[in-house]
Amino acid sequence: MEHIISVTVENKFGVLSRVAGLFSGRGFNIESLSVAPTLDSSMSQMTIVTSGDERIIEQIVKQLNKLIDVIKVVDLNETEFVSRETAIIKVHTKDADRAEALRIVDIFRANVIDSTPSTYTIEVSGDPKKIEAIINLLQPLGIKDLVRTGRVAVAREPARPAAVQTKKVARD
Amino acid sequence: MKLTGAEIFIECLKREGVKTVFALPGGVVLKIFDILYQQKDVEVILTRHEQGAGHMAEGYAKATGKAGVCLVTSGPGMTNVITALADAYMDSVPMVCFSGQVPTSMIGNDAFQEADNIGLSRPCTKYNFLVKDVNDLAATIKEAFYIATTGRPGPVLVDIPKDVSMAKAEFTYPNSVSIRGYNPTYEGNKWQIKQAAEAIMKAKKPILYVGGGVIFSSASQELLELAEMTQIPVDMTLMGLGAFPGEHPLSLGMLGMHGTYQANMAMHYSDLVIAIGARFDDRVTGKPSEFCPYAKVIHVDIDPTSIRKNINVDIPIVGDCKNVLREFNQILRATVNGEQKELRKPWWDQIQEWQQAHPLTYHQEKDGPIKPQQVVKRLYELTRDRDPIVSTDVGQHQMWAAQYFKLAKPNRWLTSGGLGTMGFGFPAAMGAQAAFRDRLVLCIAGDGSIQMNMQEMATAVVSKLPVKIIILNNGFHGMVRQWQDLFYEGRYASSDLGTTPDFVKLADAYGAVGLRVKKVGDLDAVLKEAMATDKPVIVDVPTYPYENCYPMIPAGGCNHEMLLEDPPELKKKQAGAGKVTPEDKDTVLTA
Numbered sequence: 088m089e090h091i092i093s094v095t096v097e098n099k100f101g102v103l104s105r106v107a108g109l110f111s112g113r114g115f116n117i118e119s120l121s122v123a124p125t126l127d128s129s130m131s132q133m134t135i136v137t138s139g140d141e142r143i144i145e146q147i148v149k150q151l152n153k154l155i156d157v158i159k160v161v162d163l164n165e166t167e168f169v170s171r172e173t174a175i176i177k178v179h180t181k182d183a184d185r186a187e188a189l190r191i192v193d194i195f196r197a198n199v200i201d202s203t204p205s206t207y208t209i210e211v212s213g214d215p216k217k218i219e220a221i222i223n224l225l226q227p228l229g230i231k232d233l234v235r236t237g238r239v240a241v242a243r244e245p246a247r248p249a250a251v252q253t254k255k256v257a258r259d
Numbered sequence: 260m261k262l263t264g265a266e267i268f269i270e271c272l273k274r275e276g277v278k279t280v281f282a283l284p285g286g287v288v289l290k291i292f293d294i295l296y297q298q299k300d301v302e303v304i305l306t307r308h309e310q311g312a313g314h315m316a317e318g319y320a321k322a323t324g325k326a327g328v329c330l331v332t333s334g335p336g337m338t339n340v341i342t343a344l345a346d347a348y349m350d351s352v353p354m355v356c357f358s359g360q361v362p363t364s365m366i367g368n369d370a371f372q373e374a375d376n377i378g379l380s381r382p383c384t385k386y387n388f389l390v391k392d393v394n395d396l397a398a399t400i401k402e403a404f405y406i407a408t409t410g411r412p413g414p415v416l417v418d419i420p421k422d423v424s425m426a427k428a429e430f431t432y433p434n435s436v437s438i439r440g441y442n443p444t445y446e447g448n449k450w451q452i453k454q455a456a457e458a459i460m461k462a463k464k465p466i467l468y469v470g471g472g473v474i475f476s477s478a479s480q481e482l483l484e485l486a487e488m489t490q491i492p493v494d495m496t497l498m499g500l501g502a503f504p505g506e507h508p509l510s511l512g513m514l515g516m517h518g519t520y521q522a523n524m525a526m527h528y529s530d531l532v533i534a535i536g537a538r539f540d541d542r543v544t545g546k547p548s549e550f551c552p553y554a555k556v557i558h559v560d561i562d563p564t565s566i567r568k569n570i571n572v573d574i575p576i577v578g579d580c581k582n583v584l585r586e587f588n589q590i591l592r593a594t595v596n597g598e599q600k601e602l603r604k605p606w607w608d609q610i611q612e613w614q615q616a617h618p619l620t621y622h623q624e625k626d627g628p629i630k631p632q633q634v635v636k637r638l639y640e641l642t643r644d645r646d647p648i649v650s651t652d653v654g655q656h657q658m659w660a661a662q663y664f665k666l667a668k669p670n671r672w673l674t675s676g677g678l679g680t681m682g683f684g685f686p687a688a689m690g691a692q693a694a695f696r697d698r699l700v701l702c703i704a705g706d707g708s709i710q711m712n713m714q715e716m717a718t719a720v721v722s723k724l725p726v727k728i729i730i731l732n733n734g735f736h737g738m739v740r741q742w743q744d745l746f747y748e749g750r751y752a753s754s755d756l757g758t759t760p761d762f763v764k765l766a767d768a769y770g771a772v773g774l775r776v777k778k779v780g781d782l783d784a785v786l787k788e789a790m791a792t793d794k795p796v797i798v799d800v801p802t803y804p805y806e807n808c809y810p811m812i813p814a815g816g817c818n819h820e821m822l823l824e825d826p827p828e829l830k831k832k833q834a835g836a837g838k839v840t841p842e843d844k845d846t847v848l849t850a
């Protein structure tokens with residue numbers, strides 16, 4: 088199952104490679120990872136989208152906690168959260184398609200952030216389903232470039248750190 | 260007063276109580292060596308290879324319980340020490356490794372002898388630091404020792420660029436360390452502890468499964484109290500040997516792949532596994548889905564990731580063994596009575612039955628080839644009064660040492676378990692000897708493994724580390740040959756070592772003492788002669804080449820399904836084979 092894990096880390100040299108190395112070294116899967124400084128510039132916030140069964144997610148959370156540069160780990164799936172991803176899509180637009188492109192932009196409440204005689208560059212933000220949907224609609228026009236930020240997410244209520252002690256689970 | 264980075268480095272070592280550094284110099288660390296040369300508080304042991312330096316630091320750490328320290332140069336010095344770091348990481352050995360680095364201005368330019376020390380060591384250290392500013396050096400070293408020795412111990416690397424060791428800064432050593440992302444849990448959860456104590460009271464077939472964690476937390480006394488009070492038998496992992504007295508009636512010996520019959524049967528049929536500072540390694544669990552099918556599991560470990568990594572746990576307790584065992588004992592002292600003993604009588608009867616049915620066995624003929632088990636057994640019997648420290652290399656001899664050398668106390672057993680590093684034994688023994696100059700330090704080695712760090716004999720001779728090496732010389736990578744006999748139809752692909760060097764002459768060439776046991780009747784006399792020597796000694800013992808180590812649980816097998824002796828076809832083959840006997844090997848050797 089997919090989990091979104093929010094990780095507060097020291098904002099210093101090498102931390103990203105420690106986290107990335109943990110995932111690759113232990114064969115955990117990363118779907119996306121985003122990182123940027125927080126309000127307190129001594130810390131950064133990572134949002135990691137990963138997947139695995141309960142046992143793997145438990146190990147991921149524990150292994151992240153074990154990293155010395157990791158300050159807090161929250162498995163957002165344990166709470167209610169909101170998440171967003173932004174995509175920037177450059178579409179090829181011939182005369183007739185330009186109006187169609189704008190219609191799609193309008194439906195998805197996306198923005199055109201750049202335009203040239205033969206392209207529109209569109210910015211869209213939302214959950215992954217919405218982004219998939221707009222991509223599908225724009226595809227026939229001809230997508231020249233597509234970049235996505237990966238998801239960022241935040242808990243709706245103040246979030247508790249993920250359980251460090253193991254939860255009791257029936258033995259298999 | 261301002262000090263150079265090199266001087267700060269040494270001041271820090273002194274503050275940490277470091278007496279010995281295992282080291283090998285090079286361009287970028289010359290300033291540090293120059294300062295080391297001019298002082299007397301910290302002894303420098305010059306090794307012949309950085310891997311040796313690393314394993315010596317490990318041996319020092321395992322024997323003393325304090326962090327071992329090594330110092331290497333950039334580039335090849337660093338890459339050479341990686342094996343030791345990886346070994347220490349797998350076995351949770353506290354150590355601090357200092358590496359030299361090219362000047363900060365040149366990092367990343369493919370400078371001479373540059374390597375990405377941080378990148379290289381990241382997956383095999385608990386943490387690592389690149390010191391970019393001499394003003395951070397003292398605080399970094401303080402943190403390095405703190406991280407290496409607290410929580411689950413492990414190796415820490417501090418990478419010091421050349422210019423940092425030359426630059427000057429005001430020296431102040433911090434009194435304490437606080438790292439917001441690092442707060443090991445020492446106290447176990449009270450509610451969980453209570454649950455565990457209740458389960459212990461109720462269990463009919465409990466077993467204590469204890470590992471290296473008991474030794475790291477110096478909890479042997481507490482463990483002994485628990486076991487004796489509750490009359491629960493004790494299984495030890497390879498890394499836990501010495502945590503509980505090997506000759507104690509409650510000790511069932513080592514469990515796992517080459518564990519004793521009773522240890523593995525007791526584990527398999529128990530109804531409550533009490534794991535203390537052990538990590539359910541695959542050499543112990545066998546096939547995880549069939550592991551302890553009837554048992555509830557209590558797991559005490561300081562590292563949450565160890566819990567439920569391989570095996571489901573019913574009562575997890577994150578905490579330090581010593582603290583948690585104390586709390587167990589406190590609760591149980593008030594509740595234990597004769598009833599539990601009565602309740603468990605059938606269990607003890609069963610265990611004794613197992614013990615008698617299949618004790619560890621081997622057959623030594625009076626004039627036959629020397630059996631390796633006999634060597635370990637006599638070595639044990641002849642030296643036990645001297646409370647020796649024992650190291651091993653990796654292979655069959657390691658397993659026989661684990662089975663037959665019964666340790667009474669912790670911190671006497673130096674072996675490479677997690678990584679299984681051949682070549683570990685000799686330098687590790689030297690590290691322990693450097694810490695305890697007056698103690699008897701033995702290294703039980705294989706003829707294959709010893710050759711992986713033989714060069715350190717020069718260090719042993721020059722630095723006067725009179726380790727006694729006993730080579731169980733079977734002419735083979737014996738452990739590999741055993742697997743080939745059992746699982747590859749006896750095709751000895753690259754396991755026959757051919758003519759090994761004459762270890763007696765080799766010892767002599769280094770200025771050490773070389774002795775050889777020619778027949779089993781000479782064993783005691785030669786071992787005694789070795790123990791009476793005050794120099795490093797190699798005792799070469801040509802042993803029966805085809806001896807296999809049993810019991811054995813084939814990889815991925817179930818714990819109650821052990822091979823106890825050679826299968827019939829193998830016996831037949833060995834009886835008929837006109838292969839080299841130890842005597843032949845001996846002639847080859849001395850020719």
Ligand SMILES: Cc1cc2nc3c(=O)[nH]c(=O)nc-3n(C[C@H](O)[C@H](O)[C@H](O)COP(=O)(O)OP(=O)(O)OC[C@H]3O[C@@H](n4cnc5c(N)ncnc54)[C@H](O)[C@@H]3O)c2cc1C
Nearest residue numbers: 470471472476496497498515516517538561580676677679
């Ligand atoms: C050829 C070969 C054969 C082997 N065969 C066997 C075999 O038959 N049987 C066997 O047992 N092993 C065998 N091993 C070794 C095996 O690979 C593992 O290294 C070993 O089983 C691990 O021991 P351990 O569980 O005690 O863990 P260790 O590696 O000693 O780990 C210690 C555990 O304790 C925890 N800990 C550390 N400090 C504390 C503290 N203060 N408080 C609480 N917990 C703490 C750590 O977090 C860790 O989980 C073999 C190795 C080789 C090379």
Ligand SMILES: Cc1ncc(C[n+]2csc(CCOP(=O)(O)OP(=O)(O)O)c2C)c(N)n1
Nearest residue numbers: 654655656679681705706707708736737738
């Ligand atoms: C560095 C290293 N390389 C390879 C191995 C694989 N290996 C495990 S045991 C063994 C044979 C060890 O031979 P020896 O030291 O003679 O011991 P014996 O089994 O004969 O007692 C080998 C090659 C290893 N453990 N370590």
Ligand SMILES: [Mg+2]
Nearest residue numbers: 705706735737
């Ligand atoms: Mg051998």
